[in-house]
Structures are given as C-alpha cells and as structure tokens.
Amino acid sequence: xxxxxxxxxxxxxxxxxxxxxxxxxxxxxxxxxxxxxxxxxxxxxxxxxxxxxxxxxxxxxxxxxxxxxxxxxxxxxxxxxxxxxxxxxxxxxxxxxxxxxxxxxxxxxxxxxxxxxxxxxxxxxxxxxxxxxxxxxxxxxxxxxxxxxxxxxxxxxxxxxxxxxxxxxxxxxxxxxxxxxxxxxxxxxxxxxxxxxxxxxxxxxxxxxxxxxxxxxxxxxxxxx
Numbered sequence: 001x002x003x004x005x006x007x008x009x010x011x012x013x014x015x016x017x018x019x020x021x022x023x024x025x026x027x028x029x030x031x032x033x034x035x036x037x038x039x040x041x042x043x044x045x046x047x048x049x050x051x052x053x054x055x056x057x058x059x060x061x062x063x064x065x066x067x068x069x070x071x072x073x074x075x076x077x078x079x080x081x082x083x084x085x086x087x088x089x090x091x092x093x094x095x096x097x098x099x100x101x102x103x104x105x106x107x108x109x110x111x112x113x114x115x116x117x118x119x120x121x122x123x124x125x126x127x128x129x130x131x132x133x134x135x136x137x138x139x140x141x142x143x144x145x146x147x148x149x150x151x152x153x154x155x156x157x158x159x160x161x162x163x164x165x166x167x168x169x170x171x172x173x174x175x176x177x178x179x180x181x182x183x184x185x186x187x188x189x190x191x192x193x194x195x196x197x198x199x200x201x202x203x204x205x206x207x208x209x210x211x212x213x214x215x216x217x218x219x220x221x222x223x224x225x
Contacts, residue, residue: 004040004043004044004047005040006033006036006037006040007036008040009035009036009037009039009040009043010032010033010036013032013035013036013039014032017032055087055090055091056087056091058083058087059083060083063077063083063086063087063090064076064077064086066090067086067090070090070093070094071090071093071211072207072211073201073203073204073207074107074111074204074207074208074211075089075090075093075110075111075208076200076201076204078113078164078200079164089110092110093107093110096110096212097212098211098212099212099213099214099215100214101118101120101157101214103212103213104116104118104157104159104209104212104213104219105118107208107209107211107212108159108161108205108208108209111200111204111205111208112161112162112163112164112200112205113164113165114161114162114163114164115162116159116160116161116162117159117160118157118158118159118160119147119157119158119159119160120156120157120158121147121148121149121150121151121152121153121156121158122149122150122151122153122154122155122156123149124149126147126149127147127148127149128149155216155217155218156217156218156219156220157217157218157219157220158220158222159209159219159220159221159222160222160223160224161205161209161221161222161223161224162223162224162225163200163202163205163223163224163225164200202223205221205223206221209221
C-alpha cells in the first residue's frame with residue numbers, strides 16, 4: 001500500500017468513520033471504496049500539478065507553457081526534441097546576455113542549433129582593412145570571404161540565420177535512396193518543399209533577435225535553409 005493509493009485512502013476514511021454507525025456491512029464498504037478511489041485520483045493529480053509548477057520537473061505541454069511564459073514565441077520546442085533537452089535550453093536562456101553582439105549570436109544558436117553569421121559594415125574586425133597585418137580578421141584580400149565596409153550604416157548589423165535542419169517529409173523516400181527507385185515497393189511521391197516539416201518559424205527568429213539586440217541599433221535579419 002502506497003501513500004495516496006485507493007487502499008490508503010480507504011483505510012483513512014474507515015479510521016475516521018465511527019464503527020457503531022454502520023457496522024461492517026458490504027454496502028458501506030462499497031460506498032467508501034468509491035470515495036477512496038476518487039480521493040486517490042485527486043491525490044495523484046495533486047502530485048502531477050506539483051511537478052508541473054517547476055521547470056525542473058515539468059513535462060510535456062507544461063514545459064512548452066513555461067517557455068511561452070518566459071520567452072513568448074522566442075524559444076519554441078524543436079521538432080522531436082525531448083523534455084530534458086528542451087528543459088536545458090530553457091534554463092540556459094533564463095539568464096542570457098542581452099544588448100550585445102554575442103547575445104544575438106548565442107540566442108540564435110540556442111534557437112536553431114546552427115551558428116548565425118553576423119556582419120557589421122562599420123566594424124573593421126568584420127570587414128578587414130587596407131594595410132592590415134593579415135592577422136586574424138584585420139587582413140584584406142580579394143576572393144576571401146567577407147564584405148565591404150560602410151560608414152553609411154552606423155549601428156547596423158546584417159545577420160544571416162540558418163533554419164534548423166528540417167524533419168523532411170515523413171514516410172517519403174528521396175532521390176538517391178534505394179527505397180525510392182522506380183519499380184521498387186516503397187513510399188515515394190512527387191512533392192515540394194512546402195511539405196517539409198520546419199521546427200522553427202521565421203517569425204520566431206525575428207522575435208528572438210528583437211528581444212536581445214542592443215537598443216538604438218538596426219539589425220537586418222535574413223534566413224536560409
């Protein structure tokens with residue numbers, strides 16, 4: 001007998017019921033067993049509610065609700081993400097840095113699982129410079145990844161965010177997969193990218209950047225698969 005189960009509740013009820021009122025008839029036993037079953041269910045619900053009131057122990061949709069309470073649409077659950085993985089992302093985001101370049105970088109990394117590319121046209125460390133020593137980001141060369149700087153864009157940044165790897169199209173094989181060959185029994189069909197499952201909406205990315213960007217700055221955000 002465990003605390004709160006039907007037998008436990010029945011014993012508690014019988015202990016509180018004066019025996020001389022009803023004796024030991026089977027009728028009162030059936031009635032009390034019904035009450036005990038109801039109280040046992042209420043106790044189990046009470047225990048469940050206690051767990052859902054804390055991020056450390058919440059599960060299922062209640063963990064999603066906790067994330068929504070703190071971050072709105074800025075930290076949705078990724079496709080096929082387990083509770084413990086999602087919980088770790090939520091807890092790491094509670095005290096996240098705000099108002100810096102790093103804040104944007106790590107916010108998008110946590111949201112999508114992929115590192116964004118951030119370029120500030122007025123930041124020499126991003127653009128390189130003529131006469132640079134060629135050490136780190138300060139060198140400059142043609143045919144080298146980077147971008148032209150511009151002082152006409154002060155306090156602005158260009159951010160390229162990458163969407164999480166999609167879950168694909170369930171139960172449908174792709175080209176180059178043996179099960180998708182002609183005259184082979186399989187689940188194959190002509191489809192489009194519109195049918196692919198995406199785990200993070202573009203608006204969630206924009207909202208996340210808006211929540212942590214430095215005040216007084218303009219951040220241009222693009223998204224790519």
